[in-house]
Amino acid sequence: MNSQELIARLRGGERRALARAITIVETGGPAARELLAAAYPYTGSTHVVGITGPPGAGKSTLVTALAQEWRSRGATVGIVAVDPTSPFTGGAVLGDRIRMQALGGDPGVFIRSMASRGRLGGLARATADAVAMLDAAGFAVVLIETVGAGQGEVDIARTAHTTLVVEVPGMGDDVQSIKAGVLEIADVFVVNKADREGADNTVRQLRAMLHLADHKPGDWEPPVLTAIATAATGSPAIVDAATRHMAHLRDSGQAAERTRQAAERELAAAVQELALERLRGPAWEQFVARIAARERDPYGSAEELFGELGPT
Secondary structure, eight states, X not given: XXXXXXXXXXXXXXXXXXXXXXXXXXXXXXXXXXXXXXXXXXXXXXXXXXXXXXXXXXXXXXXXXXXXXXXXXXXXXXXXXXXXXXXXXOOBOTHHHHHTGGGTTOTTXXXXXXXXXXXXXXXXXXXHHHHHHHHHTTOSEEEEEOSSSSHXXXXXXXXXXXXXXXXXXXXXXXXXXXXXXXXXXXXXXXXXXXXXXXXXXHHXXXXXXXXXXOOOTTOOOOOEEEOBGGGTBTHHHHHHHXXXXXXXXXXXXXXXXXXXXXXXXXXXXXXXXXXXXXXXXXXXXXXXHHHHTTSSOHHHHHHHHHHHHOOO
């Protein structure tokens, strides 16, 4: 089956074709690039929502509750659960899929766990390409759940139009968000497990931090919402906020600017991936050994490698 046929089946609602397409782009290489080229004209209409926060914040349960809320409003939902990669097998830990079993019987929901699997472009690149397949398949909303709040998760969150940052009371350092740089990427804050002691204090601290931020007139001001994901409490307000945020991006013109920024990141990532793929030949290991022995520096070695590549 060629790329055009696979995309046609994917767009026709064939879930096996979608699963196969995501596997191909997750692996990378020429087949992935051909498939992405075939899918690209059909992308750009989905609302991509990133959900990030510290481990133990209840993100998977919240994602399930949000997906159910969007489904109740008639929207189809794709979920990309970005799992830790096993150091032994390279595969994803499928705990998120187990926790999302409540969605398993819904034909309007598609769940995929992601791991890097050695992809040259890294996990963020593989995730963005998986989202492109879900976009081409016609899902109205795609939820990306990340494993934590570090730089990798910040990179993946840039793929999203709307980023939800999940906090919970009693997790220790209440200013963790500032340290991780999450304050800058959050479009909506969600204090999950709001029935716990200290939830009100967490909400106050987040609002105080946002009050100190430099907001200009007309800027989106991230709301701080509460949820009890296990009881699906708070989901309607969160979905409403995400929907309002997307409307704000369109009305303010920021959606077009974010699209341009995303296009630039995608181009840069594609250039890096292609360069690595083409340069990793016999000379690569020789340069690595010489750099490790302090006989060559990395930049000089890169210059020589590119020189050996020649015109393409």
